[in-house]
Amino acid sequence: MHIQDGVLSPVVCAATGAIALGAVSYSVRRLKQSVGDRTIPLTGMMAALVFAGQMVNFPIGAPVSGHLLGGVLAATVVGPWAGCVAMTLVLFVQWALFSDGGLFSLGANVLHMAVIGSWGGHAVRLFVQCFIGDSRKGIVIGSVIAAWVSVMAAATLLCLEFRLSWSPSEIDVSKFFTLMVSFHSLIGLGEALITGVAISFVINQRPELIEWRAEGRQPPDGPRNSQEVRRLTPASSPNIDRVNPVNTTTVAITRTLAAGLIIALAIAAFLSPFASSSADGLEAALGQLGISEFNLTGRVPGMLKDYDKVPVPIAAWQTLAVSIAGIGGTLAVFVLAWLLGRAMPAATQALNSEAAGE
Amino acid sequence: MCHRWPPLAKLLSAIAMILAATCVPVAHPLIGIVTCGIFFAHTLARIPLAYVARRLLFFWPPLFLMAISLPLSQAGQKGWLLFVTIVVRGTLSFSTALWLVNVMPFDQLLATLRRLRIPDVLLAILSLMYRFLFVLWDELDRMRTARAARLFRKPSLWATWRSAAHLVGRLLIRALDRADRIHGAMLARGWDGRSRWIEQPREDRP
Incomplete structure (x- = not known):
C-alpha cells in the first residue's frame, strides 16, 4: 500500500504533503484541546498497536499475505483526531525505521491512510450509524463499511495523483484506474473483514473500551480508567451505556457534516470511473481539434507502432470491470457487515428496550 | 565516518x-x-x-x-x-x-525533529510509541507462539483470518489497558501534560 518515492512527481508530492500537513496539524490542535493529559499515552499506544497489528499476517494464497491498515480501527477506538495522528506517526516510523514508503511521498501516504482512513472512516461510520443506530451492531457494521469505503477512496485518490503526476502522453489513467479499483476492491474487502472481526471481538470482550467513544459521546466523568470501569461495573451490567447522555445538538451537527463528507467520498469512490472516461472523451475531442498535445497518435508513429501487439485482456472490459469491482465489492461488504452485525449479542436490543422502558 | x-x-x-x-x-x-x-x-x-x-x-x-x-x-x-x-x-x-x-539512531532523529520545531505533543506521542512498539511486538510474539502451540493441524483459511483478527483485537485490549497503566504511572510521577526533555548528550561531536 505504501507509495515509494519516485512514483509521484515532485509537484504532486508537494501538494499532497501540504494537504496532509494541514490535516495533521489540525488533528494535533484538536487533540490538544479535546481530552485531558491521557491523550498522549493513549495515542502513543494506539500508534504502537497499529504498527504491531500490521505485522499480523493474513494469508491469502501460498506466498501472498495481506495485513491490516488500521486507520478505521484507530479512529473507532480513539477517535478521528487521535487516530489520524497515530496513523501518521506509524507511517513516519515505518519510513524512519524500515525505510518503508518514502520521505517525499509521506504526504500522499498520510493523506491516503491516515486522513482518509481516520477522518473519512470515522465520518462513514457515523453516517452508517445514523441509519442503524448507535448500538454495538451499528458500530460494527459502520466500521466494516467505513473500512471498505476508505480503501476505495484512497485508491481513487491515488489514480488522481497519478494522473496529475504523469502527462497524459505517458499514462492512460482510465485503464490504470480499472486495475487499481479491481485490486483495491479485494484489499478493501480484506481490510473490512479484519477491522470488523477485530472490533466485534473487542466489543464482545470489553465493550466499555469502544462504546462511549464510538458513539460520539464525551468520555465518562467518573471512572476514567478502563480497569476502574471494569471493577465498578460487572461485564454484563448496562450501566456504562448510561454514564453520560448523548449531547444531541453536537451529534446532529456531526451527522450533518458526516453526511456531506460521505456524499463526497461516495462520489470519489463510485462516480470516478464515469468521470475519468468522460475526461478521456474530452481529451480525444481536444486532440481532434488539434488544441492540445494530449493525443499522441499520428504525431509520433514510431513510438506506438507495437501498440496492438501487447495483449491487454482487460482493455475491452474496462467499464465492466470497474462496475463488477464496485458492485461486487459493495455487495460483499454489505453481506459481511450484516453477518458480523448479526453475530453481535442480543444484549443491545435488551439494553435499548430497557432504556426505553425507563 | x-x-x-x-x-x-x-x-x-x-x-x-x-x-x-x-x-x-x-x-x-x-x-x-x-x-x-x-x-x-x-x-x-x-x-x-x-x-x-x-x-x-x-x-x-x-x-x-x-x-x-x-x-x-x-x-x-x-x-x-x-x-x-x-x-x-x-x-x-x-x-x-x-x-x-x-x-x-532514532533518538537522534527525535532530537533533530525537536530542533526543527515539530510540536511537542507529536514528539511526546512519537517517543512513547517508539518506546512501547517493541513491548507490543514482544507481546504479539508471545501470543503468536501461544496460538501456534494450540494449533494441531492447519486451520481453514477463514479460521486463520478469524484468529488473526482476534489476535489484533486482543492486542488492542492489552494495549489500551497498558496505556491506562502508563498514564497512572505518569500521573504518579507528576505528569501535568507538558513534556520535558533531557538535553541530548552531544554525541555528534567526536
Missing part, C-alpha cells in the same frame, strides 16, 4: 540524495552518478552490502507489484518506461533511506 556527522547534516544529505534520485530522468547519464553517490555513502558508513541486498529482496516484491500494474494497464512501450522509472527511483530512494536509518 558518516555516523559522526552532525544529525542535521545527515538528514539534509539524505533529503538531497532522495531529491536527486527522484528528479533526475532515468534515461539521463546523471542517474549513474547519483547511484554511485548513494553507493559511496553506503561504503563510507561501512554498511555491509549483503545487508542492503537482503533488505532490497524484501523491498522489491511490493514495489514490483505496484509497478507491474503500469505495463499491464498501459499498452506498448510507455508502460514499461514508467515501470523502469518507478523501479529505479524507488530502489535508489529506498537505499538512501536505508543509509539514513543506519547512520541515524
